[in-house]
Amino acid sequence: MDCMTAAVAQLSTMRALMKTKAGPGLELTDAPMCATGPGEVLIRVLRTGICGTDLHIDRWDRWASGVVQAPLILGHEFVGEVAAVGPGVTRVRVGEIVSGEGHLVCGRCRNCMAGRRHLCIRTIGLGVNTDGAFAEYVVLPVSNVWVHRESIPLDVAAIFDPFGNAVHTALAFPVLNEDVLVTGAGPIGVMAGAIARHAGARHVVVTDVSGYRLTLARAMGATVACDISRAGVDNVAAELGMSEGFDVGMEMSGNPAALRSMIAQMSPGGRIAVLGLPSQDVPIDMATVVTRMLTLRGIYGREMYETWYAMSVLLQGGLDIAPVITHRYGYEQHADAFATAGSGRCGKVVIDWTRPTGPGAL
Incomplete structure (x- = not known):
């Protein structure tokens, strides 16, 4: 047993940030130390990112109250250092810097057996259905551990989960030389726009109603960041000389109006990747979908592990997603961190688990 494991x-x-009982709010408390079994890896958490899912659990909305069983340690976006490995683990070593795939799959269903693990019918979520990474330590099956072979900033490594959502969406269809519309300038939408530009898109138009996030989208490389409360997308397309519509759409907002508008703006044969989860049924113009021969593709999570490989290669190739991280807090400032993440006036918010306080805005 090496010294770190000892x-x-x-x-x-x-220390862990927990939903200790049903109802709004979280508590920083002491939790039992993780136990590491065969085929598992114990990770000392260094940074975590706050996801919209975490905000739902904190607020205890209708979705959270129907899915989450308290007590629960939240969190699925993280980077950490391997502290120990269980019996049978050989490809991951103590001391390595790792992130984790937060979708835990069964390995036995039809899609898992075919190598399509992102489509596992029995997927459970880290920090949703089982204890997560908002803690000093987390345990994962070795199959869910991604080792960072290249040196990257810890804050960036902490958001590989949402970065993967952005990569999965942005590369769902070829974007080289295409005109791309991204609806929703949340952190994932902003990253998706940056990925599309990096992958060779001609124009990337990002829409939202938040001035803060549209400014962030411009900083991340959007050709145009459009406040749709002031100007229509059709006006932007005309100004860019796009006479036939957008080739590729990425719907990131979950807003029914955004998807309907996107369908109306697509060129014949256009392709739409839909990541945003609506909270209600979305009526759409199926006549336009049919007559323009549009393709709509749902996106969920990341392809395991093709998307993770693509993320690493994109960063090695010069893509910079660090500007999307706008705030960092220490673990004792979790209430401030969640308030900032829920305000909309931020990009990604990161919690540093190595210190009790942090700078807040970066």
């Missing part, structure tokens, strides 16, 4: 073995509790 030190960890002495711990009986760890």
Whole structure:
């Protein structure tokens, strides 16, 4: 047993941010130390990112109350250092810097057996259906551990999960030389726009109603960041000399009006990747979908592990997503971190688990 593993073995509790009981709010408390079994990896958490899913659980809305069983440690966006490995683990070593795939799959269903693990019918979510990474330590099956072979900033490594959503969406269809419309300038939408430009799109138009996030989209490389409360997308397309509509759409907002508008703006044969989850049924103009021969493709999570490989290669190739990270807090500032993440006046918010306080805005 190496020295790091020996030190960890002495711990009986760890600090964790938990939903301790049904209802709004979270509590930073002591939780039982993780146990590492065969085929598992114990990770000392260094940074975590706050996801919209975490905000739903914090607020205890209708979705959260129907899915989450308290007590639960939240969190699925993280980077950490391998602290120990269980029996049978050989490809991951103590001391390596890793992130984790938060979708835990069964490995036995038709899609898992065919190598399409992102389509597993029995997927459970880290930090949703089982204890997650908002803690000093987290345990994952070795099959869910991604080792960062190249040196990257810890804050960036912490958001590989949402970065993967953006990559999966942005590369669902070829974008080289295409005109791309992204509806929703949240962090994932902003990253998707940056990926599309990096992958060779001609124009990338990002729409939203938040001035803060549209400014972030411009900083991340959007050709045009359009406030749709002031100007229509059709006007932007005309100004860019696009006479036949957009070739590729990425719907990131979950807003029914955004999807309907996107369908109306697509060129014949256009392709739409839909990541945004609506909270209600979305009536769409199927006549336009049929007569323009549009393709709509749902996107969920990341392809395991083709998307993870693509993320690493994109960063090695010069894509910079660091500007999307706008705030960092220490773990004792979790309430401020969640308030900032829920305000809309931010990009990605990161919690530093190595210190109790942090700078806030970067």
